[in-house]
Amino acid sequence: MMILSTFGLKITKATSSYRSRLIVEAYKNWLKKGDKVLDIGCGNGITTQFLKEYFRIDIEGCDIKNYLVYKIPFKKIVNDQLPYTSRIFNTALLNDVLHHIPKEAQEQLINQAINIADKVLIFEAEPTFMGKIADILLNKFHYGDLLIPLTFRNTENWQELFKKLGLKSKTIKLERPFLYPFSHIAFKLQKV
Numbered sequence: 001m002m003i004l005s006t007f008g009l010k011i012t013k014a015t016s017s018y019r020s021r022l023i024v025e026a027y028k029n030w031l032k033k034g035d036k037v038l039d040i041g042c043g044n045g046i047t048t049q050f051l052k053e054y055f056r057i058d059i060e061g062c063d064i065k066n067y068l069v070y071k072i073p074f075k076k077i078v079n080d081q082l083p084y085t086s087r088i089f090n091t092a093l094l095n096d097v098l099h100h101i102p103k104e105a106q107e108q109l110i111n112q113a114i115n116i117a118d119k120v121l122i123f124e125a126e127p128t129f130m131g132k133i134a135d136i137l138l139n140k141f142h143y144g145d146l147l148i149p150l151t152f153r154n155t156e157n158w159q160e161l162f163k164k165l166g167l168k169s170k171t172i173k174l175e176r177p178f179l180y181p182f183s184h185i186a187f188k189l190q191k192v
């Protein structure tokens with residue numbers, strides 16, 4: 001059992017680190033050394049730690065559940081309310097979080113994020129058939145009990161939502177690595 005869970009953790013770290021490099025590619029012009037950053041829905045914290053070391057940012061995490069495998073500063077989200085009340089961050093991150101919550105709740109979470117940070121960076125996957133299958137399988141492996149409602153949106157739908165929320169956005173479409181199941185997109189949001 002112990003051997004299996006140690007092996008599972010190694011696989012999780014390897015796959016999460018690979019994905020973290022794609023997130024670095026998406027955010028390379030949007031994060032800079034010393035930034036104060038909140039990773040909303042930080043999950044196991046592997047990406048959080050990777051971004052901290054790569055960009056040398058001051059980063060903390062929050063999530064509705066503690067899945068951490070790294071010891072990072074962490075606060076729990078209770079009743080869908082972010083545990084901060086003022087704008088104390090340069091940047092808030094939503095990495096593969098929004099397609100795990102109902103579409104109506106996506107608006108609320110983005111609104112809360114932009115109220116506590118100067119900008120919000122979003123890393124999402126396009127709603128492709130392969131991406132949906134991979135999302136189900138990988139999240140069952142990494143997170144077990146995580147809800148997988150597949151509430152993806154395509155790039156245009158995200159842009160429409162940001163406009164409706166009164167936010168200006170910049171979009172990046174990442175090149176899909178060979179045999180990689182997800183087509184990733186990233187957005188930078190700021191108040192107009």
Ligand SMILES: C[S@@+](CC[C@H](N)C(=O)[O-])C[C@H]1O[C@@H](n2cnc3c(N)ncnc32)[C@H](O)[C@@H]1O
Binds near residue numbers: 040041043064067
């Ligand atoms: C696929 S994991 C991504 C974890 C991490 N962001 C990463 O990139 O590795 C999705 C995360 O979203 C979190 N989550 C789900 N609903 C949430 C909500 N309403 N508010 C914040 N986080 C939420 C889950 O607990 C989970 O940790």
